[in-house]
Amino acid sequence: MTRVSYVDSDILIIGGGMAGCGAAWEARYWGRNLKIVLVEKANIDRSGAVAMGLSAINTYLGLRYNENTIEDYVNYVKTDLMGVIREDLVYDYARHVDSTVYLFDEWGLPIFKDENGRYVREGRWQIMIHGESYKPIVAEAAKKSASEIYNRVMVTHLLKDSQNPNRVAGAIGFNVRDGRVYVFRSKAVIVSAGGGSQIYRPRSTSEGKGRTWYPHWSSGSSYGLLIEAGAVMTMMEARFSVPRYKDGYGPVGAWQLMLKAKQTNAYGQDPFSLHKEELKKLYNGKYNYVDAFPTPTNLRVYSSLLELRQGNGPIYLHTEQVLTEKNEELGWEDFLDMTITQAILWAGQNIDPMKSPSEILPSEPYVMGSHATECGAWASGPEDIVIKEASSVDERGTSYSWGYNRMSTLDGLFVAGDACGASPHKFSSGSFTEGRIAAKSAVRYIKEHSDEKVSPDSSQVEQLTVKIFEPMERYNKNKGMITGGKVSSNMMWYDQGMARLQKLMDEYAGGWSSWYTTNEHMLLRAKELLAYLKEDFINYAVAEDYHQLLRTWELWHRILTAEAVINHMLFRKETRWPGYYVRSDFPALDDDNWRVFVNSKYDSKTGTWKLWSVPVVDLR
Ligand code: SFD
């Protein structure tokens, strides 16, 4: 017998990572008397991408000291994404991000400061922190702000209003420890459930299997939830790969920007200089992307890939040229703050970074919206920067604004952090800031809709309450038919599904084993294999316990995310970010026809997708 709890709120926040904590804090500021509920599948003290800590805040402009202008920042982000960003969204978080950093400072986050009390820069936009406890510090603010926090509850689906199918009225999920179902009924919902790793096969194998840069608990839930509810998505093709220290996935930013470590091929040559002229022929576009400074992330990745493919690897980062006894600690702290495994790996492999260089390698692709890329929901822009206003609900998918900042194309549903598309380079501080922006807007939304009656469709709630537990029911019914171990012709465990998903995405949709290269034929094959996997999930997914049930629904969110990625990659007929993926049938960047957003909408009743493009509008 399923136990069900009903929770009512004014604002429901799904995912208590950086954006979710920012949303809780800001919602309380503007909505003193509101009931704010936060639901998190782990525990917000140590959940999300920042769980292990971070060693830098990657977005801080320093406007107070005239260190930068917002315009310069927007231009930097635009070039890094090869000309395709929503300038209204980026401008909006950029103008507020410094205030978030000052809050973190006030709450006790240890930020490196120089003798004048100014933040120590890692790079032009980044500052250094002693960030092992970054997440608990930020979570404390959310805990003080939210009316109730439901830790260990995984949200599986969004709920629609009983009267208006374009209106979100809550969410449903289950407690991963005791199986209780939670039906959250809310006037406004903010999705901030992070990005997606493990959709592509990771490079790690054997006992290291599953080790990735973006954490394996980033399950693509933001995308899965939004896609299934019918929200318009954008830029899902821009799934990206980052240069990372080989096998440990240690980030390179502090090493390259602050310590100025150089990257070379095995023969001491700089990969980008070697390939610059060749890249210009295909990827310079109308805006000289190849000449830009700093070089766009994907072009840096691509030049090292070209060197690897030509047999000139490994690619080294020369730590030994920059680490001295004076700054040795800084190097180790970079990893002990945020990627402890990298430090352990160095120790295990007898690597002394003061004496020898270390290998770096482009990672498997990740689907996310807060780092050097921009997958996510298509959202309404800030109220004071209106580029093209929608005059009807149907026009939202081709417009930039419909009244409420960061509201998705569905009424009452807001997005932030990795969930918000076309708004890249937020990182931790920008994601928290975007959560704040979304929450302020959600408060205004419910105040302006105070006479609206919303309640989730009861038949949807009933159906989902059964559906959530189907994998466990199926296991109990069929467990007598297991041949051995997990071998059964009518059961699919989450890890079997994950293996199939990762293999097909890797081999056909531009993963590392195919040198991030794909074409229409390969993508169509990926689509076909994914359709079989989806069918098998629906008919055969099994879970023996609540933990497996969590992993099973994470797989579902990953499958929907992958479906969006494949469809978007098929739609964009050019190669815009060659280090992220190359469409070998359209190998060049094409600014004349493809400097556009690719948007999509999924119909969960028919299982079909609609895709279209929206022109990029520059603010200046
Ligand atoms: O150097 C559900 N990031 C860095 N940002 C920085 O500012 N500085 C750095 O130094 C950074 N580096 C870095 C970073 C990330 C990682 C993993 C490493 C190094 C090793 C990026 C930021 O961390 C990232 O941009 C933000 O955290 C994104 O914020 P947000 O809120 O969009 O995602 P989240 O923090 O992961 O939180 C998501 C939450 O949702 C929960 N969740 N809850 C309920 N139901 C579901 N179905 C759910 N699905 C997910 C999650 O548990 C989580 O709490 S560097 O490499 O760039």
Ligand code: AMP
């Ligand atoms: P990373 O540690 O690689 O995630 O990078 C942290 C920050 O530094 C991000 O803002 C990156 O875009 C930026 N970054 C990393 N490497 C470089 C580089 N070689 N040139 C310019 N920016 C970089």
